Each structure stands twice: as C-alpha cells, then as structure tokens.
Amino acid sequence: MRVVFGWGRLERIEEEVERLKGGKVVFIADRAVRKAVEELNLSFDYEIFSDVEPEPEIGIVDDIIEKFSFDTVVGVGGGSTLDVAKLTAVAAGEKAKAVELVGKKLPERKCKLLLCPTTAGTGSEVTKLAVFKIPKREVKYVFDDESLYADIAIIDPKLTLSCPPHVTASSGIDAFCHAIEAYTSLFSNPISDMFAEKAIAIIPKALREAYANGENVRARTDMSFASLLAGIAFNSAGTGLGHALGYAHNHIHNSPHGKSVGITMPYVLQYNAIADLEKHARIARALGESGSSLRETALRAGIGFAKLLKDLGMPHKLSDVGAGEDDIEKIVDRIFLSEKHVRRNPRVVRREEMYDVVRKSIHGILREEEY
Ligand SMILES: [Fe+2]
Known part of the structure; x- marks a missing residue:
C-alpha cells in the first residue's frame, strides 16, 4: 500500500489515480465533501455517490454496485464512508450480495481502491477492517480480510479543518x-x-x-x-x-x-x-x-x-x-x-x-x- 501524507495532498489526487491507471472512478464521499470533490475540476471520468448515512447497514454496498459502473473506488469521508468504499471495491463483480460475504473469506479485490479520510480517528484508510450493521445481528460485524487493504491512502489533514x-x-x-x-x-x-x-x-x-x-x-x-x-x-x-x-x-x-x-x-x-x-x-x-x-x-x-x-x-x-x-x-x-x-x-x-x-x-x- 502507498501512503501519502501532507497538507492539501487531496488536490493532487489526479496523479494518484493516474498512477493506478484508474479507468472509470466512483467517489464514495460524505455529503459534506461532495462540493470539495466537484471543485477539484478533475479531468478523469467519474461519478459521485454521497448518500452514506453514519453507521451504515451493509445493503448500501449492493445499492452502489447496482447504480454505478466503475474500475476504481475512491472513498473520501469518515470511517463509515471509507468502510463502505472498501467493501464496495471488494464486492463489485461478485454474484453474491454483500451480506452473503459475512463470516466468509472475502474474494480478491478486482477494483482499484483509494482512500482519503476526512476525520482524524478511525485509521480505516490503512486497515484491513470494515465495520457494518448487519440485519438481525446484535452487534456490528467486523470484516477482517487482506482484500480490504487500499492501493493508496491519502491523508490530508486539511480535510479535517471543517470537522465540528x-x-x-x-x-x-x-x-x-x-x-x-x-x-x-x-x-x-x-x-x-x-x-x-x-x-x-x-x-x-x-x-x-x-x-x-x-x-x-x-x-x-x-x-x-x-x-x-x-x-x-x-x-x-x-x-x-x-x-x-x-x-x-x-x-x-x-x-x-x-x-x-x-x-x-x-x-x-x-x-x-x-x-x-x-x-x-x-x-x-x-x-x-x-x-x-x-x-x-x-x-x-x-x-x-x-x-x-x-x-x-x-x-x-x-x-x-x-x-x-x-x-x-x-x-x-x-x-x-x-x-x-x-x-x-x-x-x-x-x-x-x-x-x-x-x-x-x-x-x-x-x-x-x-x-
Ligand atoms: Fe474504533
């Protein structure tokens, strides 16, 4: 995994997507950063999904896969958003619904994955973990699998300035x-x-x-x-x-x-x-x-x-x-x-x-x- 750290580093995301030969990109971003992503004036082909609720249920992953076609997932947000981005990148192209992956060894990730945290907390950008609410399960489920590692983590402290x-x-x-x-x-x-x-x-x-x-x-x-x-x-x-x-x-x-x-x-x-x-x-x-x-x-x-x-x-x-x-x-x-x-x-x-x-x-x- 490549880890990039620096003030304002998100502004150079094009270089990183190019490095990955990213193809078609879907941003999974917090609602609050949608505008910031749009203002980057990116030249590559992308769409943005910005409807991740805090502490999301696992079904959201299937909704995104159904709605968008993509080669690369870029997560920009808090821990929940990054976890959704991680599992989306792994589940894309699989026949099974995301919930059917619970308790199993995850398939190898075929999409590229790039993560940019907007909070200073979860560390999700560098972990192989993703936490989800699962219907009918009493406590949250933690996926723990090497497929969930990102290709690139961009940590830009500037993104945390707007955190209340x-x-x-x-x-x-x-x-x-x-x-x-x-x-x-x-x-x-x-x-x-x-x-x-x-x-x-x-x-x-x-x-x-x-x-x-x-x-x-x-x-x-x-x-x-x-x-x-x-x-x-x-x-x-x-x-x-x-x-x-x-x-x-x-x-x-x-x-x-x-x-x-x-x-x-x-x-x-x-x-x-x-x-x-x-x-x-x-x-x-x-x-x-x-x-x-x-x-x-x-x-x-x-x-x-x-x-x-x-x-x-x-x-x-x-x-x-x-x-x-x-x-x-x-x-x-x-x-x-x-x-x-x-x-x-x-x-x-x-x-x-x-x-x-x-x-x-x-x-x-x-x-x-x-x-
Ligand atoms: Fe935690």
Whole structure:
C-alpha cells in the first residue's frame, strides 16, 4: 500500500489515480465533501455517490454496485464512508450480495481502491477492517480480510479543518482508544508498540488543542498523523475490551462509535491495569497523571482518560447516555459477542467481573485511593 501524507495532498489526487491507471472512478464521499470533490475540476471520468448515512447497514454496498459502473473506488469521508468504499471495491463483480460475504473469506479485490479520510480517528484508510450493521445481528460485524487493504491512502489533514468540535472529539477519542488497546493487546509486538506509543504521546495534547480551536493547523496535522499511527498499530495488534464494551452498550444510546467506546474506557483501563502495570503507567503519564508507585500510576490511566473526556465535553459514565442498572445483564451478554476483542484483551474478561465493570461504568465509579 502507498501512503501519502501532507497538507492539501487531496488536490493532487489526479496523479494518484493516474498512477493506478484508474479507468472509470466512483467517489464514495460524505455529503459534506461532495462540493470539495466537484471543485477539484478533475479531468478523469467519474461519478459521485454521497448518500452514506453514519453507521451504515451493509445493503448500501449492493445499492452502489447496482447504480454505478466503475474500475476504481475512491472513498473520501469518515470511517463509515471509507468502510463502505472498501467493501464496495471488494464486492463489485461478485454474484453474491454483500451480506452473503459475512463470516466468509472475502474474494480478491478486482477494483482499484483509494482512500482519503476526512476525520482524524478511525485509521480505516490503512486497515484491513470494515465495520457494518448487519440485519438481525446484535452487534456490528467486523470484516477482517487482506482484500480490504487500499492501493493508496491519502491523508490530508486539511480535510479535517471543517470537522465540528463534537466530531473532532469523538473521532480523536476513537484513535486514542485504538492506540491504547493495540498497545495493551495480547497480540501487541515491538512494531505495533512503536506506532501505538507515538500516537499515545501525541493525542492528549493535540486532541485538546484541535477541539479547542479547529483552525489550529499544527494540532489538526498532529491528530491526522496520530490517527494514522494508531491505525497501523491496531491493524496488527487489534483492539480489546474497550471496543467490545463500546459495541455492547451502543444499542442504548446509538452514539457515534468513538463516543461509545470512549465513555467506558476509563473503567476498562482500571480493570486492565494490573495485567500490564508498566504499559498502563506509560498511558497514565502521557495523560499527565502520576502516583506514588508503578501500581498507583497505572491505575490513574483511567482517571486521566476521564479528565480528557471532560475537557472534550464528552460523557464519561453510562448514566449520562440513559443506561441504568436494568441494562447491566444485557450489556454483559453482548460483550461476549465480540469474541476476537475479548480474546485479545490483556486481562481475562471474566463474566462475573464484567458485572462490576459495567456497574462502575454506569455510575462513574473510579478508584482514586492511594493505599
Ligand atoms: Fe474504533
């Protein structure tokens, strides 16, 4: 995969499409960037589809394939839009409906695929993952297949300038969770750690600054860079309980993905801390927290994360988004539907302990004691 990073880099997309010998192009773009694509005055043959809803159902892929004919798919948008672009490029030319690909090895991609994120968060442009709502499935399905890698990823931080503060916050928190969960994953390795550590060091400062002032070019560039690094890290090491729990309670409030994963992350960090004190202490220090011992510092990672959520105007307990004691059983059940995430978590995810984690998440109970 070719990765291109730079301010204003989308304006040179013609060079990249030419490099791929792109043929007929369909842009799958967020509604908000349709105009920006039109204003590029592109000389190649293209059409634009810009009706991707947030958190899309898988059927949208079949609608696009039916409506357009194309050799190359260019995704320009947030994570959901890029995921639609990825699966569209793989499913095009196949007889099966996209939903019939669930649970199977994906066919080899025959269309060219180029991805340009407009948010700093999902890292989808560099991963082999695509997340979809599937009819009659309780939690979202994650396609995980090498066919989903793009040919070219163009990361242009300028595209994130128009992100409103709440989108900046939610997508930035998603990137932070990717970095943290990849870093602490049982499948982490020295290479994924290198990318994750750098992202963890950048995000607490850059995300606050980008949220406080969306015009801050340096903070926007730092966040796009950190999101890319986090994407590379979790593409190989995966995410864990943080994402499993985020998926498990989303049915209650239907929040954007990053907000959903972020709400319960402080409690996940405190649950996981004893499984790897050293790494959790490093996360805590990146968040500006420290304690009188390695253990105390590690446990403060959750507190530092909750403070970051507060600074970004985000909820930090499930009761803020309508969850109560009656929801505990169902949330705990649903955690175990994300089997791969549960398997990668550094601390064994025990059902009886999840009741406690979910209860603490609902009421906002974090350990602050030193003893
Ligand atoms: Fe995520």
